[in-house]
Amino acid sequence: MILVNGEYKDQIDLSDRGFQYGDGLFETIAVRDGKPVCFDRHLARLKAGCERLLIPFPGTELLTLEAQQLSREATDSVLKIILTRGSGGRGYRQPDIITTTRVLSLHPFPEYPLVYKNEGVVTRFCNTRLGINPALAGIKHLNRLEQVLARAEWSDPFIQEGIMLDVNDQVIEGTMTNLFYVKNNRLYTSSIDQSGIAGIIRGIIIQIGALIGYPVVEHKFTREQLLSADELFLTNSIIEIWPVRQVDNTAFEKGLITEQIQTILPQFYNETIKDDF
Amino acid sequence: MILVNGEYKDQIDLSDRGFQYGDGLFETIAVRDGKPVCFDRHLARLKAGCERLLIPFPGTELLTLEAQQLSREATDSVLKIILTRGSGGRGYRQPDIITTTRVLSLHPFPEYPLVYKNEGVVTRFCNTRLGINPALAGIKHLNRLEQVLARAEWSDPFIQEGIMLDVNDQVIEGTMTNLFYVKNNRLYTSSIDQSGIAGIIRGIIIQIGALIGYPVVEHKFTREQLLSADELFLTNSIIEIWPVRQVDNTAFEKGLITEQIQTILPQFYNETIKDDF
Numbered sequence: 001m002i003l004v005n006g007e008y009k010d011q012i013d014l015s016d017r018g019f020q021y022g023d024g025l026f027e028t029i030a031v032r033d034g035k036p037v038c039f040d041r042h043l044a045r046l047k048a049g050c051e052r053l054l055i056p057f058p059g060t061e062l063l064t065l066e067a068q069q070l071s072r073e074a075t076d077s078v079l080k081i082i083l084t085r086g087s088g089g090r091g092y093r094q095p096d097i098i099t100t101t102r103v104l105s106l107h108p109f110p111e112y113p114l115v116y117k118n119e120g121v122v123t124r125f126c127n128t129r130l131g132i133n134p135a136l137a138g139i140k141h142l143n144r145l146e147q148v149l150a151r152a153e154w155s156d157p158f159i160q161e162g163i164m165l166d167v168n169d170q171v172i173e174g175t176m177t178n179l180f181y182v183k184n185n186r187l188y189t190s191s192i193d194q195s196g197i198a199g200i201i202r203g204i205i206i207q208i209g210a211l212i213g214y215p216v217v218e219h220k221f222t223r224e225q226l227l228s229a230d231e232l233f234l235t236n237s238i239i240e241i242w243p244v245r246q247v248d249n250t251a252f253e254k255g256l257i258t259e260q261i262q263t264i265l266p267q268f269y270n271e272t273i274k275d276d277f
Numbered sequence: 278m279i280l281v282n283g284e285y286k287d288q289i290d291l292s293d294r295g296f297q298y299g300d301g302l303f304e305t306i307a308v309r310d311g312k313p314v315c316f317d318r319h320l321a322r323l324k325a326g327c328e329r330l331l332i333p334f335p336g337t338e339l340l341t342l343e344a345q346q347l348s349r350e351a352t353d354s355v356l357k358i359i360l361t362r363g364s365g366g367r368g369y370r371q372p373d374i375i376t377t378t379r380v381l382s383l384h385p386f387p388e389y390p391l392v393y394k395n396e397g398v399v400t401r402f403c404n405t406r407l408g409i410n411p412a413l414a415g416i417k418h419l420n421r422l423e424q425v426l427a428r429a430e431w432s433d434p435f436i437q438e439g440i441m442l443d444v445n446d447q448v449i450e451g452t453m454t455n456l457f458y459v460k461n462n463r464l465y466t467s468s469i470d471q472s473g474i475a476g477i478i479r480g481i482i483i484q485i486g487a488l489i490g491y492p493v494v495e496h497k498f499t500r501e502q503l504l505s506a507d508e509l510f511l512t513n514s515i516i517e518i519w520p521v522r523q524v525d526n527t528a529f530e531k532g533l534i535t536e537q538i539q540t541i542l543p544q545f546y547n548e549t550i551k552d553d554f
Contacts, residue, residue: 002291011288012296014279014380019289020359021421022299053422054429082297085425090387092421092428092452103291110367131410131472132444136422143420144298144369145330145413148362151369152331167409175369195408 002105003066016101018084021092022142024101025049025084029067030237031077031106036067037269038237041200046083049139055085056100066104076109078238082142112239117262120245120254121160121234125223126150126175130166130195138198150175161234163226163247166195170220177236178202180216181229182257187214188221201235204268208261231255240265279382280343293378295361298369299419301378302326302361306344307514308354308383313344314546315514318477323360326416332362333377343381353386355515359419389516394539397522397531398437398511402500403427403452407443407472415475427452438511440503440524443472447497454513455479457493458506459534464491465498478512481545485538508532517542 002010017023027046030037043060050057063081071079082103088095128150136143150162161174172190173179178199180189187209192198209216226232232244232252241262243254279287294300304323307314320337327334340358348356359380365372405427413420427439438451449467450456455476457466464486469475486493503509509521509529518539520531 004291010291012291014281014287014289014382016296017425019293019296020303020419021425022419023422023425026297053426092424094425094429105291128412129410131408131413133406133408133423134444135405135426136408141422142297142299143422145300145418145420146410147369148294148298148300148371149330149412152371167411 001070002103003070004103005101006066012101012103013087015087016084017086017089017094018082018101018142022144023053023085024055024082024142025053026140026142027079027081028237029079029081030109031071031074031079033076034072034074036071036079038200038204039064039067041203042081042237045140045198045200046081049141050083050100052135052139053085053141054094054098055083056098058083058100058102063102063104066102070104070106074106078107078109080105080107084142110238116160116242117240120243120252122158122246123161123163123174123234123244124154124159124248126153126162126164128153128164130164130172132166132168132194134194137195138192140197147175160242165223168220169222171223171226172196173199174234177234177239177242179226180205180233180235181221181226182214182231182255183225183229185214185257186217187257188217188219191218191220199235200237201240201265204265205235205261208264208268212260212264214257231258233258233261278347279380280347281380282378283343289378289380290364292364293361294363294366294371295359295378295419299421300330300362300371301332301359301419302330303417303419304358305514306356306358307386308348308351308356310353311349311351313348313356315477315481316341316344318480319358319514322417322475322477323358326418327360327377329412329416330362330418331371331375332360333375335360335377335379340379340381343379347381347383351383355384355386357382357384361419387515393437393519394517397520397529399435399523400438400440400451400511400521401431401436401525403430403439403441405430405441407441407449409443409445409471411471414472415469417474424452437519438521442500445497446499448500448503449473450476451511454511454516454519456503457482457510457512458503459491459508459532460502460506462491462534463494464534465494465496468495468497476512477514478517478542481542482512482518482538485541485545489537489541491534508535510535510538
């Protein structure tokens with residue numbers, strides 16, 4: 001089921017700048033019992049991304065109505081929202097009047113084994129690097145070739161995620177996840193001012209860390225620093241939190257801080273699902 | 278007129294990875310008297326881009342036939358070819374069997390005043406920087422948000438192009454052009470190993486430079502070095518060569534080397550239009 005500007009369709013104009021240039025943004029949202037989880041946080045990030053890319057934001061009300069229309073009959077699903085700069089303009093030059101394209105689509109929830117969440121996943125370092133560009137860092141835009149190339153590096157089904165470094169050899173994130181580590185009872189994640197995505201769960205964990213006495217340190221760190229961590233976990237809106245039990249040949253134990261954050265996380269979901277949604 | 282996988286259409290599946298992730302490549306080709314100019318060079322670049330992105334190349338013969346089908350009745354036009362990784366896969370992960378999407382479309386030739394080519398254009402430095410990533414440098418892929426943001430910086434119709442620096446303050450190219458300069462009778466252009474596009478005209482001028490005794494030096498250079506140039510010009514397949522007569526407040530004269538290259542360039546077109554096309 002796909003809604004394009006409010007109509008059920010499965011195609012988009014070839015002239016859409018999303019197709020021509022990757023000129024847009026997206027969100028991937030978990031739907032539980034007909035309700036998109038953390039919907040207000042996703043909309044806030046989408047709005048912030050629109051401001052960064054100078055794309056008119058279609059409005060919270062319209063997007064909420066359309067998300068509701070798709071989700072209310074759904075059990076566990078994934079709601080994807082794509083916003084693009086629409087059609088028109090001359091080459092890279094945007095049209096004088098921008099009519100934002102909005103595409104909302106519902107997808108089956110991926111069935112990951114429970115063991116991923118409970119015991120952890122196996123990961124590897126990717127060779128493909130993330131480029132550095134502060135103008136695009138943090139936002140969830142449609143220019144995703146780096147992630148596609150990184151994900152194409154392995155097909156081994158026992159490896160669940162690849163960890164990406166930037167071109168300066170700093171660890172940034174997974175191909176589809178943010179990354180946290182614990183070292184000597186302190187909680188760290190990568191700063192995302194030069195590359196990477198400001199994940200919704202990442203943002204919540206920064207809040208949780210402050211509340212439970214482990215304020216998250218955002219910094220840049222190397223492959224070696226990561227491998228010397230006491231605990232390591234990955235986050236996104238669909239998987240929530242996966243402990244990492246292996247990076248290439250280095251093994252990790254699931255730790256107490258990871259477990260504590262996993263326990264607290266759902267409380268933040270409850271807060272952010274609108275009851276009247 | 279648009280051909281999608283051989284059929285006349287004006288829409289594309291929303292699931293196409295070109296739309297979802299900018300997961301593809303494109304070419305913009307001048308068509309003169311029903312013949313795409315330098316078609317073999319464009320196809321060679323497209324093929325090389327497919328190899329870099331691991332997208333199966335649909336083959337020279339098929340693309341030539343479809344380009345011919347669109348172009349043969351055309352007078353002066355622009356032929357755009359887009360290749361994407363098609364639909365399928367799971368998130369960033371590509372499908373096990375990739376069916377490349379090919380989109381060929383014909384557009385009106387932009388009518389630029391002759392004075393641009395004869396006397397030169399006015400340009401400015403953009404604030405938006407090009408990111409650095411060797412994995413994507415050189416190829417003409419669909420991740421073009423940097424160019425879109427740079428082109429959105431100005432609407433003054435007297436400014437024809439914006440010059441982009443990378444995040445390390447090195448001058449790389451225009452938003453839609455490559456850039457050459459002459460200093461003390463030597464010809465320079467930016468190296469494109471970390472960002473930028475390997476333009477078709479850029480490639481021809483490197484050949485011409487070697488033939489006429491001005492071998493092109495590919496290097497990285499600063500804004501200040503550019504502003505101290507004796508001659509400066511921009512290139513792409515549609516505009517061919519535009520001398521630059523102004524960068525922000527600095528004026529330039531059209532020089533003899535620029536003029537000589539402008540005169541020689543069409544000979545390389547003749548060589549590369551296939552007579553039996």
